[in-house]
Amino acid sequence: MSDIIxxxxxxxxxxxLLYHKKREMGVTEISKELGVYKSTIxxxxxxxxxxxxxxxxxxxxxxxxxxxxxxxGMVVGEKMSIKEIVKPxxxxxxxxxxxxxxxxxxxxxxxxxPRSIVIHKECGSNQLQSVNPTVGSSCECYCSSVGKCLxxxxxxxxxxxxDLKIKKYTDTTIENWDDMLYVLEKIRQxxxxxxxxxxxxxxxxxxxxxxxxxxxxxxxxxLSGPTIxxxxxxxxxxxxxxxxxxxxxxxxxx
Numbered sequence: 372m373s374d375i376i377x378x379x380x381x382x383x384x385x386x387x388l389l390y391h392k393k394r395e396m397g398v399t400e401i402s403k404e405l406g407v408y409k410s411t412i413x414x415x416x417x418x419x420x421x422x423x424x425x426x427x428x429x430x431x432x433x434x435x436x437x438x439x440x441x442x443x444g445m446v447v448g449e450k451m452s453i454k455e456i457v458k459p460x461x462x463x464x465x466x467x468x469x470x471x472x473x474x475x476x477x478x479x480x481x482x483x484x485p486r487s488i489v490i491h492k493e494c495g496s497n498q499l500q501s502v503n504p505t506v507g508s509s510c511e512c513y514c515s516s517v518g519k520c521l522x523x524x525x526x527x528x529x530x531x532x533x534d535l536k537i538k539k540y541t542d543t544t545i546e547n548w549d550d551m552l553y554v555l556e557k558i559r560q561x562x563x564x565x566x567x568x569x570x571x572x573x574x575x576x577x578x579x580x581x582x583x584x585x586x587x588x589x590x591x592x593x594l595s596g597p598t599i600x601x602x603x604x605x606x607x608x609x610x611x612x613x614x615x616x617x618x619x620x621x622x623x624x625x
Contacts, residue, residue, distance in 0.1 A: 381407060382415050386424060386436065391584070391625075395433035453590055454491045456623060457581075460616050461493035461592065468609060470596035474581075475517040476589070477525060484511055484532040487518035487591070513537060513551055514544050516566040516578025517591035522551075523558040524580045524588035544569045563614050568598060575601040577610050579617035584625040592617050 384405055389396060398416065402409045416434055419425045423439035454474070461472040474491040488509040512518025533548050545551055558564045566576035576595040580588035594613050595601075601609065 378415070381405070381411070382419055382424075385412070385415060385419065386440070389425070389434065389436050395428055395431070395435045397431075397433045401434075453581075453624075457491055457590075457592065457620055458493075460620055461491060464592075464594060464612065464616050465493040467612065468594060468596075470594050470601065473517065473576075473593045473595060474590055475515075475521070475593070476591075477512070477521040478509060484513065484535055485518070485522055485527060486510060487512050487515055487521055490590070510570060511538065514540055514566065514570040515593075516564040516576040516595075517593045518578075519554065519558055519564040519566075520578045520580040520591040521588050523555040523564070524582060524586065526587075540570050541568050541572050543567050563610055563617075565610075566593075566595075573598050577601075577613045579614045580621075581617050581624070582621040589624065592620070 385401060388401065388404055396404075398409055398412050401407075401416075402412045405412070416425065416427075420427060420434070420437070423437050425434045426437045427434050453476075457474050461474060465472045472493040473489050475487040475489050478486045478488050486509040489506050492506050510518065512522045529548060529552070537544070537546060537548070539546065545554065554564075563577060563579045566574070566578065568574060574595060575598040576593045578591050578593040581590040581592060583589050592613065594609060
């Protein structure tokens with residue numbers, strides 16, 4: 372894009388590189404990673420250090436992220452929760468398909484099976500609120516698309532609740548934990564989950580995980596609606612768009 376300022380773009384690339392590497396890096400290594408001349412890297416590092424965005428270790432000459440970034444991150448954290456971050460993306464998905472979009476997080480208790488809690492819901496004025504859980508409501512993870520994503524991409528201690536009986540909400544609710552383990556492995560491979568009327572008759576949901584930089588699901592997003600509408604048209608395209616949206620949000624958080 373012609374509007375990009377190359378020097379600024381390069382400086383941001385350095386900050387992102389240091390963030391992802393999670394360690395100090397020297398000029399030569401940064402130069403090789405970014406494919407930029409060492410002299411250019413030197414000038415950019417000097418500018419970033421002068422503004423407090425990076426610090427140089429005087430013992431080895433390598434660079435690491437500076438306190439200015441920490442301070443800025445604290446301010447952002449105080450003003451913006453994950454609910455604020457996801458809003459533009461849930462709105463976009465809602466407007467594209469005119470179906471309800473939910474974002475949920477994991478509630479794990481040592482003496483019970485994991486539950487997912489709805490923290491954000493996007494729906495149009497013409498969409499029935501009753502077809503989907505309300506904000507603050509929760510359900511067992513095994514019977515929802517977001518719940519299965521949260522289980523698949525987190526370290527869940529199944530031993531603590533494997534003897535608990537699974538409550539069947541519909542004929543398609545999963546019946547035992549052995550089957551659940553198989554389903555979770557497939558979700559990890561595919562990158563998404565489906566709720567095929569497993570919680571509520573006539574309701575189908577597509578879910579995908581929102582991942583942190585350690586590939587753990589800090590939340591999950593779903594597109595939900597009446598089965599007759601959800602499976603009308605290109606269902607695979609809906610799956611693709613949910614995955615894309617989850618990845619966009621994940622990239623912001625990584």
